Amino acid sequence: MRSDKAEIESQAATWAELMNRPLQDARAAAEFDRWISADPRHVESYAEMAALWQSDGLDAALRLSAANGPRARNDNDQQGYRWTPGNSGAPHRAVAARTLPRSQRAAILASSILLLLLTIPVVQGILAPEQSYTAARGANRMIVLADGSKLNLSGGSRLSVRMTPWSRDVRMEEGEAYFDVAHERFRSFSVDVGNASIAVLGTAFDVDMMAEGTREVRVYRGLVKVEAGGTGWRLPAGSGLSVSKDGVQRLNNVLGARPAWIDGWFDAQDTTLARLVDRINRTSDRPVVLADPALGALRITGRFRMNETRELLETLAAVHDLRWEEESTHYVLSR
Amino acid sequence: MSHSDRLLDNGIRVAAPNEADKQDWRAVQVALVRYIRARGARTDVAEDIAQETIARLIVVHRDKRIASVFALGFRIADNLLVDHYRADSRLADEPEVDVVSEAPSLDRALDSQRAVEVFQRCLNRMPRLRREVLIRRRLQQESCRVIGEELSISTKAVEKHITRGLIDLRRAMERAGIDPAVWNA
Numbered sequence: 105m106r107s108d109k110a111e112i113e114s115q116a117a118t119w120a121e122l123m124n125r126p127l128q129d130a131r132a133a134a135e136f137d138r139w140i141s142a143d144p145r146h147v148e149s150y151a152e153m154a155a156l157w158q159s160d161g162l163d164a165a166l167r168l169s170a171a172n173g174p175r176a177r178n179d180n181d182q183q184g185y186r187w188t189p190g191n192s193g194a195p196h197r198a199v200a201a202r203t204l205p206r207s208q209r210a211a212i213l214a215s216s217i218l219l220l221l222l223t224i225p226v227v228q229g230i231l232a233p234e235q236s237y238t239a240a241r242g243a244n245r246m247i248v249l250a251d252g253s254k255l256n257l258s259g260g261s262r263l264s265v266r267m268t269p270w271s272r273d274v275r276m277e278e279g280e281a282y283f284d285v286a287h288e289r290f291r292s293f294s295v296d297v298g299n300a301s302i303a304v305l306g307t308a309f310d311v312d313m314m315a316e317g318t319r320e321v322r323v324y325r326g327l328v329k330v331e332a333g334g335t336g337w338r339l340p341a342g343s344g345l346s347v348s349k350d351g352v353q354r355l356n357n358v359l360g361a362r363p364a365w366i367d368g369w370f371d372a373q374d375t376t377l378a379r380l381v382d383r384i385n386r387t388s389d390r391p392v393v394l395a396d397p398a399l400g401a402l403r404i405t406g407r408f409r410m411n412e413t414r415e416l417l418e419t420l421a422a423v424h425d426l427r428w429e430e431e432s433t434h435y436v437l438s439r
Numbered sequence: 440m441s442h443s444d445r446l447l448d449n450g451i452r453v454a455a456p457n458e459a460d461k462q463d464w465r466a467v468q469v470a471l472v473r474y475i476r477a478r479g480a481r482t483d484v485a486e487d488i489a490q491e492t493i494a495r496l497i498v499v500h501r502d503k504r505i506a507s508v509f510a511l512g513f514r515i516a517d518n519l520l521v522d523h524y525r526a527d528s529r530l531a532d533e534p535e536v537d538v539v540s541e542a543p544s545l546d547r548a549l550d551s552q553r554a555v556e557v558f559q560r561c562l563n564r565m566p567r568l569r570r571e572v573l574i575r576r577r578l579q580q581e582s583c584r585v586i587g588e589e590l591s592i593s594t595k596a597v598e599k600h601i602t603r604g605l606i607d608l609r610r611a612m613e614r615a616g617i618d619p620a621v622w623n624a
Contacts, residue, residue: 151477
């Protein structure tokens with residue numbers, strides 16, 4: 105099946121052209137109303153397509169294209185598929201360009217190339233439905249997706265991936281993951297984290313799903329768009345965003361080539377103890393429990409090794425004047 | 440409004456002015472707000488314009504049957520939005536409240552020089568036939584049927600090229616980071 109987004113976009117584009125005609129027949133009009141009512145995403149996609157179709161920007165670009173004629177081909181552009189007509193010999197080009205046979209040939213050629221491009225992925229899409237991945241508590245897990253994107257799942261993380269010819273959609277349920285996304289021109293990559301969604305091109309970023317709906321995104325390479333509550337932010341490499349019930353905050357302290365947790369470290373910078381404990385518990389063999397929840401508000405700064413829970417507790421205890429005990433199933437941290 | 444009026448209106452259940460069926464108009468209003476926001480307006484502006492649009496729709500609806508409530512609603516909203524921006528541009532620039540989202544409005548984004556360049560590059564990369572179809576349809580306002588006849592392809596194929604062309608353009612915009620609505624709160 106086609107991805108929802110691609111299907112909606114295609115319908116929206118069709119409607120945008122149709123509804124901008126001066127006259128519509130009654131049946132199409134009624135059908136349009138039904139379509140708009142059917143799904144809230146329809147109206148948004150339609151608005152975008154209609155805006156595009158009506159824009160002066162498109163008007164200007166088409167004018168320039170028409171003025172330059174069919175020879176207006178920007179050969180400097182290296183990206184993407186390019187349909188090359190079989191007319192490398194220039195002399196007859198200008199004359200032949202607008203004749204019908206060539207147009208027809210163009211159509212046939214173009215459609216057969218497109219068909220070739222699409223057939224294989226479509227079949228793959230059908231055969232590859234949503235796939236779930238879980239990293240057990242206590243250990244990180246590395247996943248390589250079919251497109252070559254690498255996902256590093258922190259212990260206790262859960263997410264699912266749906267690959268279609270048009271999109272790569274990840275739904276994150278829990279935990280933290282570092283995404284190193286393979287650049288693909290025609291396939292978007294997005295991560296849905298419940299109260300926010302992240303759209304990316306080829307890039308590397310980290311998503312942390314924290315307590316009480318707080319979500320943190322950190323970008324290490326490329327550009328990421330985060331959308332939450334109807335507002336969007338663009339995050340270049342080296343920046344991040346924290347979305348919580350208290351609001352949205354920019355994070356400007358994203359350093360290094362990838363998050364420290366992948367290498368087994370945690371950089372606390374005026375971080376709450378609750379957060380640190382949450383982090384420890386993702387990879388610790390036994391969870392750490394706070395004797396008094398109020399202790400969670402304690403502010404911690406420092407670089408901690410995550411795979412040595414005892415060593416870490418020892419350090420914490422020494423620096424912040426705390427005590428820790430080892431029980432059979434967990435560690436207890438108290439004042 | 441008679442009973443037969445309700446039946447005449449395909450798809451949409453309509454309300455007589457006196458016993459206004461609130462549920463239906465509310466649904467239209469919700470869709471309008473979404474639409475206007477997706478066109479780049481702030482939420483408060485979108486709500487005002489949706490409200491005003493609904494008021495006008497109800498007036499029109501009193502006198503005649505509306506074939507497509509949404510199509511008419513969107514068109515009214517477009518015009519009101521243009522009016523709003525026109526009025527707004529006369530005022531001095533207000534300081535942006537939200538510092539993190541620093542985006543231009545949808546139409547300003549789509550009409551910028553950069554957008555034109557992105558569209559142009561995208562058009563240049565398109566199959567020639569598709570580009571030709573877009574130019575004839577959008578610029579020369581030729582009907583799909585006429586374009587099909589002239590290029591010896593079916594009307595359906597013409598429509599497909601337009602749809603596909605629009606999607607190509609939209610993707611090009613997304614890739615270039617010229618994203619509409621989303622970037623203004």
